[in-house]
Amino acid sequence: MNRFAALLDRLAYEPRRNGKIRLIADYFRHEPDPERGWALAAMTGALTFRHAKAGLIRELIAERTDPVLFALSYDYVGDLSETVALMWPAPHGRNDMAAPPLSVIVDAFSTMGRSELPAVLASLLDRLDETGRWALLKLITGSLRIGVSARLAKTAVASLGTLTPDEVELVWPGLAPPYEELFAWAEGRGERPQTDDPAPFRPVMLAHAIEDADFAALDPADFRAEWKWDGIRVQAVRAAGADGRHVTRLYSRTGEDISPAFPDLAEALGFDGALDGELLILREGRVQSFNVLQQRLNRKAVSPKLIAEFPAHIRAYDLLIEAGEDLRDLPFTTRRARLEALAAAHPGMRFDLSPLVPFASWEELAAARADPASHGAGADAEAVEGVMLKRADSPYLPGRPKGPWWKWKRDPHTVDAVLMYAQRGHGKRSSFYSDYTFGVWAPDGELVPVGKAYFGFTDAELAEIDRFVRRNTVNRFGPVREVTHTPEEGLVMEVAFEGLARSTRHRSGLAMRFPRIARLRWDKPPGEADRLETLERMLGAPEDASRPAARRAR
Amino acid sequence: MRPEELLHSTPQGLYSPVGDFHVDPTRPVKRAIVTHGHSDHARAGHGAVLATRETLDIMAIRYGDDFAGSTQALPYGERIEVNGVGVTLHPAGHILGSAQVALDYKGCRIVVSGDYKPGTDPTCAPFEPVACDVFISEATFGLPVFRHPDPAEETRKLLDSLALFPERAHLVGAYALGKAQRVIALARAGGHERPIYVHGAMERLTAYYAAQGIALGEVRLAREAKPADLAGAIIVCPPSAMTDLWARKFPDPVTAFASGWMRIRARARQHGVELPLIISDHADWDDLQDAVLATGCSELWVTHGQEDALVHWALLAGLRARPLHMVGYGEEEAETGADVAVEPSAPERLV
Numbered sequence: 001m002n003r004f005a006a007l008l009d010r011l012a013y014e015p016r017r018n019g020k021i022r023l024i025a026d027y028f029r030h031e032p033d034p035e036r037g038w039a040l041a042a043m044t045g046a047l048t049f050r051h052a053k054a055g056l057i058r059e060l061i062a063e064r065t066d067p068v069l070f071a072l073s074y075d076y077v078g079d080l081s082e083t084v085a086l087m088w089p090a091p092h093g094r095n096d097m098a099a100p101p102l103s104v105i106v107d108a109f110s111t112m113g114r115s116e117l118p119a120v121l122a123s124l125l126d127r128l129d130e131t132g133r134w135a136l137l138k139l140i141t142g143s144l145r146i147g148v149s150a151r152l153a154k155t156a157v158a159s160l161g162t163l164t165p166d167e168v169e170l171v172w173p174g175l176a177p178p179y180e181e182l183f184a185w186a187e188g189r190g191e192r193p194q195t196d197d198p199a200p201f202r203p204v205m206l207a208h209a210i211e212d213a214d215f216a217a218l219d220p221a222d223f224r225a226e227w228k229w230d231g232i233r234v235q236a237v238r239a240a241g242a243d244g245r246h247v248t249r250l251y252s253r254t255g256e257d258i259s260p261a262f263p264d265l266a267e268a269l270g271f272d273g274a275l276d277g278e279l280l281i282l283r284e285g286r287v288q289s290f291n292v293l294q295q296r297l298n299r300k301a302v303s304p305k306l307i308a309e310f311p312a313h314i315r316a317y318d319l320l321i322e323a324g325e326d327l328r329d330l331p332f333t334t335r336r337a338r339l340e341a342l343a344a345a346h347p348g349m350r351f352d353l354s355p356l357v358p359f360a361s362w363e364e365l366a367a368a369r370a371d372p373a374s375h376g377a378g379a380d381a382e383a384v385e386g387v388m389l390k391r392a393d394s395p396y397l398p399g400r401p402k403g404p405w406w407k408w409k410r411d412p413h414t415v416d417a418v419l420m421y422a423q424r425g426h427g428k429r430s431s432f433y434s435d436y437t438f439g440v441w442a443p444d445g446e447l448v449p450v451g452k453a454y455f456g457f458t459d460a461e462l463a464e465i466d467r468f469v470r471r472n473t474v475n476r477f478g479p480v481r482e483v484t485h486t487p488e489e490g491l492v493m494e495v496a497f498e499g500l501a502r503s504t505r506h507r508s509g510l511a512m513r514f515p516r517i518a519r520l521r522w523d524k525p526p527g528e529a530d531r532l533e534t535l536e537r538m539l540g541a542p543e544d545a546s547r548p549a550a551r552r553a554r
Numbered sequence: 555m556r557p558e559e560l561l562h563s564t565p566q567g568l569y570s571p572v573g574d575f576h577v578d579p580t581r582p583v584k585r586a587i588v589t590h591g592h593s594d595h596a597r598a599g600h601g602a603v604l605a606t607r608e609t610l611d612i613m614a615i616r617y618g619d620d621f622a623g624s625t626q627a628l629p630y631g632e633r634i635e636v637n638g639v640g641v642t643l644h645p646a647g648h649i650l651g652s653a654q655v656a657l658d659y660k661g662c663r664i665v666v667s668g669d670y671k672p673g674t675d676p677t678c679a680p681f682e683p684v685a686c687d688v689f690i691s692e693a694t695f696g697l698p699v700f701r702h703p704d705p706a707e708e709t710r711k712l713l714d715s716l717a718l719f720p721e722r723a724h725l726v727g728a729y730a731l732g733k734a735q736r737v738i739a740l741a742r743a744g745g746h747e748r749p750i751y752v753h754g755a756m757e758r759l760t761a762y763y764a765a766q767g768i769a770l771g772e773v774r775l776a777r778e779a780k781p782a783d784l785a786g787a788i789i790v791c792p793p794s795a796m797t798d799l800w801a802r803k804f805p806d807p808v809t810a811f812a813s814g815w816m817r818i819r820a821r822a823r824q825h826g827v828e829l830p831l832i833i834s835d836h837a838d839w840d841d842l843q844d845a846v847l848a849t850g851c852s853e854l855w856v857t858h859g860q861e862d863a864l865v866h867w868a869l870l871a872g873l874r875a876r877p878l879h880m881v882g883y884g885e886e887e888a889e890t891g892a893d894v895a896v897e898p899s900a901p902e903r904l905v
Contacts, residue, residue, distance in 0.1 A: 010711075012819070013828045019719070026718050065698065066870070072863045073699045077818055086699035086817065130701070130817075424797055430809055430826050431801045478824050479797075 001128060002099045003031060004039045005135035011146040015426035020148060024156035028183070037178025038102040040157065042139065044150040046177055049109045049140045052121060057084055057137060060122055064089050081141060085133035088125050100127050103178070105136065151254040160186040166203040166398050169255035173197045198239040199247040201255040202274060202320055202328070203398035207388060207405035214406070215362050223389045224332060225357040225365055227377055228407055229278040229315055230290045230385040230499075232297075234258070236265065236314055236351070237274045239324070246272070250279075261297070264307045265314065268350035271342065274321035275314060276396075277351065280383065282313040287383040290513070291501040314351040316343065317388075320396055328396040335396065357387060365389075369410060385498070386410045412496040413538060414518055415440060415530040418447055419491040422469040423480045425454065432462055433469040433481060436517065438493055439508075441531045447485055448508045448532060453495060456516030464520065465491070487527030494519040500539050510535055557688045557853065560639070560659050561666070563878045568666060568690070568857075570657065573639035575604075577655055577666045580882035587641065589668025590652035591616065591731055594883050604628055604636075606643055608651025608766065612731065615758050630679065646670035647681030648835050649732030650763060656684050664688040665849060671837045672845060673705075676739045677732070677768050683848035691846060692883070693859035694836040695814050702814060702838040708831045709740040712788070715808055715829055716746070720786040723804035724829070727793035727811040730756040732835055734790045735763040737812050738770045740833070741788055751776040751784065753791035753800070781805055797826060814838070843867065858883040 007027045014020050024043070028036050041047045061070060061084045070087065077083040100108075105124060112120050121140070125133050138144040154172065155165040157179075163186050174195025175182055184190030233253040241247050248266040250259045259266050262279070269275075281288040281296060288310075296310035319339040320328050327335050336356075343353045355376055359365040365387060373381035386409035394404035417438035425434035435454040439447035457465065468483070468491050475482035484490050496518035503511035510532075561570050567579035575585040582599035589595055589605075591612030596605075598617040603610065607627040614621060628634060630653065633642045643653035648669040655666040665686040672681045695702075716724055728734040734756045741750060749772040752760055757775060764770050776789050785805050795801060796809050811827040814834025822830040837845055842864060846854055854868045854875040861877035868875035 010829075013822065013830065015828065022718060066866075068866050069698050069863055072860070072866075073697050076697055076860070077699055078820060082819060083699060086701070087697075090701075130703070424826055426826060426828070430807075431797055431799060479826060 001102045001105055001136065002132040003027070004035070004042070004102050005128070005132040007039070008135045008138075008144065008146050009131045011148055015147075017152065020152060021156045021159060024148070024153060025159045028156060028160055033180045033183060034103055034178035035101050036183065037180060038106055040153055040179055041106075041177035042102070043146075043148050043153040047106060047139075049106075049142075052117060052137075052140045054080055054141065056118060056121070057081065057141070060084070060118060060125075061088070081137035081143070082134055084125075085130055085137055088130075088133055090126075098127070099129070099132060100124055109140070149254070150256055157182060157186050161188050169201060169203055171195050171200075172255060173200050173249070173257065196242070197247075198241040199237040199249045199274075201235060201237070201249075201251045201257075203255070204233065204235060204253045204276060205318075205396050205398065205405060206253075206400040207407040208400060208402055210389065210406040210408045218362075218389075220359065220361055220365070222391055222393075224336070224392055225359055225368075225387050225389055226317065226354050227357060227372065227384045228386040228388045228409065229280060229287065229354065230383050231278040231280040231287075231293055231315070233276075234279045234314065235274060235276055235320075236269055237321070238269045238272050239321075240272065261302055262312050263302060265312045265350055270346050270349055272321075272323050273319060273342070275316050275339075275351065276318035276320060277314040277316040278354070280313050280315055281310050283311065287315075287380040289382060289501075290499060294501075312350070315354045316351050317354050318396060331393045331395065332390050333392045365408075369408060384410070412498055412518070413500070414494050414496045415450075415535065416492050416521060416524060416528070417450060417495045418485050418526040418529045419465075419468075419483055419493055420447055420449055420485050421480050421482050422465070429462075432466045434462060434466070436465070436493065438495060439485070440529060440535060441527075442508075443532065449506070450508045450510055450532075450535060451495065451497070451512040451515040453493075453515045453517050456496065456518060457520070461517075461520055485526060488525060490526035492521035492524040492526055492529050493517050494521055500535060502539065508532060508535075510539070555660055555662055557662055557664055560657060560662055561664050561688075561690075563880060567880070567882075568878075570639055572659055573636045573641075573657070575636055575639075578668065578883075585636075586622075587655050588613070589646065589655060589666065590648055592649070592669065592729075595668060598622070602626070604641070606630065606651040606653050609653070611762060612651060612759065615762060616731075644682045644684050645679035647672060647675060647678060650678045650735070650766060650768070652678060654682075654684060656686065662687055664690065665851075666690045667692065667845070669694070669836055670845070671835055672841050675736060675835075676743065677736045677763060681845070683845060686849050686851050688853045688855060689846055689849045689851040690855045690857060690878075691842060691864070692836065693842065693856050693861045693864040695834065695838050696842055696856070696860035696864040698839050698863070700814060700817055700838045701840055702817070702834050703832050705736075705740055705833045706744065708812075708833050709737075709744045711829065712741065712810060712831060713744050713746055715810075716786055716788070719808060721805065722786070723784040723807045724786075724788050725796050725801060725804060725807045725809050726788060726790050726831070727796045727809070727813075727825070727827075728790050729813075730792050731759050733812055733833070735760055735768065735770060736835065737790055737831075737833065738773065738788075739768060742769060742771050746788065747771065748787060749774045749783075751779055751787055751789040753789070753795050755792050755795070756790065793825065843871075846873070847871075 010023055011020055073087050074083045108120050154168045158165045158168045171193050174197040181193040185192055235251045238248040248269050249257055250262050250265055252258050281293045299306055319335050357368050368375035369387045372384040377384050389406040391404045417440050419436055420439045421437040422433035423435040425432055437449050437452050439449045442448040469481055472484040473481045474484055495515050497512040497515040499513040501511050561568055566576055566581045566583055568577040576583045577587045578589050578595040579586050584601040586600040587604045588609055591609050596613050598621040601623040603622040604626045610625050610627055628643050630643050630645055633640050640658040642656045646652040646654045646668050648671055657664045663686040665684045669692050670681050726737055728737045738750050751774050753776055760773055808829055809827055810829035810831050811825055812831040812833040814836055815821045816830035816832045854873050856864050856877045857880045865875045865877055
């Protein structure tokens with residue numbers, strides 16, 4: 001456990017994705033089975049500890065330390081688990097006791113009764129070092145934040161040998177901790193694990209963003225177009241198991257099984273097969289905005305009330321498997337015909353077809369993209385974030401092959417905002433002020449922060465902003481600098497974003513989705529930047545003034 | 555006699571009315587005894603300074619040869635009298651030349667420990683407990699959450715990271731005097747044989763350590779290195795330089811920071827550190843208790859740091875104890891190091 005804890009400690013500080021993958025892979029290389037498998041389970045969320053409440057941890061430390069010294073320490077450190085991990089008194093003869101491996105801890109937590117928890121936890125804490133205690137307390141209180149996704153951990157497994165992350169994803173649903181056969185396969189010592197999961201995940205096909213220059217080389221007649229819906233991409237799979245019972249699973253595009261969060265959808269899939277589609281919330285037949293979907297995603301407990309209030313729905317793009325038959329090598333148009341027939345045979349289910357968008361030229365498609373409402377999307381136009389172009393003859397390929405599929409997103413919303421605070425970045429950017437908080441003018445004449453962005457600019461622009469920040473600092477708060485932002489002096493940034501939502505967490509009452517710096521407006525005095533009323537209007541209007549199709553001529 | 559008659563605190567620092575001298579005064583005074591060379595304890599402009607040879611040398615390096623009206627070097631363990639007050643210096647184990655000041659007068663013995671740490675450190679003489687009636691201690695890490703790990707293990711983290719990321723420069727933030735040289739010595743003890751690069755602010759002090767016979771291996775100046783040399787190299791710099799324009803010339807750096815403060819995650823995050831190394835030149839919580847008890851003192855005075863917790867512990871342990879609430883100490887350690895301004899920043903451009 002101490003070595004796993006040291007890895008978690010290191011991961012918590014490592015900002016780079018590749019750095020994290022190398023750290024995890026290095027741990028896997030040096031740690032034997034089954035310990036590394038339990039670590040993989042912990043990182044992929046496959047382990048659930050009987051959650052200990054903060055109250056129990058407080059009781060344990062109160063029995064062992066002076067209350068005044070604990071209060072002073074907690075006040076200084078500010079985090080209960082960390083304080084307890086650091087000041088837990090090491091018993092005499094600690095060195096004689098081997099630190100418990102993760103597998104022993106997992107076992108202890110899965111077999112003990114509730115009344116045993118305090119004694120078991122105390123004895124584990126006695127045998128771990130400071131970092132080990134920190135990691136254990138974070139694991140059991142469910143507040144471990146190390147910035148590692150299941151996908152990242154699987155990528156690290158793949159990097160042990162010559163596998164691709166998608167190959168690991170493919171076998172993953174059929175595996176269970178401590179994953180010894182997976183490690184053997186990844187290290188080239190064993191066969192590909194046989195998955196007996198009847199409803200496995202198939203790696204999804206992704207698209208490249210199309211650039212203006214790409215169109216010249218493409219013939220509209222070779223392509224079909226459909227709306228790109230603003231929900232979450234999912235794969236719904238249903239199949240009969242060996243015992244004849246039907247298994248239904250809903251996967252995210254990275255292969256995470258999200259079925260438990262959507263029991264309503266799993267029940268509603270009435271045929272055997274695998275669908276690729278977009279998960280949306282539909283109310284009275286109308287697609288709701290992503291913000292509404294977000295409200296369902298944010299809830300931990302899935303109650304009947306939540307399901308009724310946020311009914312989930314799949315808008316299908318593609319059909320990969322039908323009744324056991326793999327369609328992925330067939331051309332898009334053939335798969336599409338099979339999908340249409342399937343949808344027609346199952347009317348009124350919780351899925352429907354994502355309609356094709358007819359077009360004869362790129363100009364026609366551009367017009368549809370600019371105004372989905374009058375090109376077939378109707379009342380759902382607000383939930384359209386662009387169009388997808390798919391070659392009529394394209395098979396369904398895993399990953400992001402260049403050429404067969406393209407995504408053509410709508411122009412983003414933009415506002416002119418004023419830079420208020422800048423924070424230093426991490427890693428390569430640790431000497432640059434690269435995270436920006438910007439604001440717009442409130443009715444009282446003050447700037448109110450409306451968002452934060454840390455990308456969208458070029459290296460040269462970053463250097464310019466950094467210089468501006470260093471020369472115009474008016475206040476410092478640790479790594480954050482406040483910069484000049486008066487109507488006369490300051491830096492105006494054109495901020496692009498995908499959507500706006502009401503938010504009680506922000507002073508402005510608004511939250512931006514996916515904000516980034518589109519342009520620096522050195523030419524513009526801050527006094528002429530946008531006002532809060534403008535953003536308020538965008539919230540109200542589905543088709544708003546910030547998004548004229550011609551703003552950036554294609 | 556009451557110990558306060560021999561030594562008490564004043565706005566300038568600790569003062570002995572009998573001996574008519576200050577210990578580590580924070581403002582210029584007539585006569586000063588200086589425990590060690592960190593700028594919050596050793597200031598320029600005193601009339602006369604008594605200290606170890608090394609501390610006097612370090613002060614001359616930092617402030618110029620004329621940093622005081624006159625100087626007197628006193629070796630460890632040698633007793634002299636100043637206006638009838640016996641003065642002896644004993645190793646404090648903090649940095650090269652660091653000393654505890656033992657005062658004796660009419661049977662009353664007071665030890666001013668300055669900053670100190672027990673344990674091994676290849677760059678200075680080891681801390682020595684000195685019997686006394688009143689022990690005056692710092693409490694920089696005077697909370698039970700501070701128990702410093704084995705410095706060799708912490709160094710191992712740095713060397714492991716170098717092995718895992720051999721294409722990246724490893725920038726190690728360390729205070730220019732003491733910590734920087736200790737980190738270099740620890741890396742050598744851990745088996746790291748490549749040249750180690752230092753920031754210009756620590757060039758002279760590092761050369762001085764080497765000249766005193768402390769084995770630091772090959773040390774080069776970072777500003778004279780080619781970027782290709784710096785991949786997989788250790789570069790030691792003042793903590794503030796890590797986020798300064800200076801750091802931009804290094805290939806994809808890993809930013810490490812060697813300090814006892816790195817024990818607290820929020821602190822490490824605040825500094826944007828990716829590889830915190832818990833290496834401290836101060837006593838940790840257990841060390842403080844051991845050190846106090848080893849002196850056999852009946853009274854503990856606490857100069858600076860987390861004095862509330864240490865005083866609370868001492869009272870529970872049956873000692874008389876009180877904080878002195880001294881202002882001005884701990885500043886060099888608190889944020890970035892006072893030596894940073896020595897090397898001007900590179901012009902504002904991307905390298």
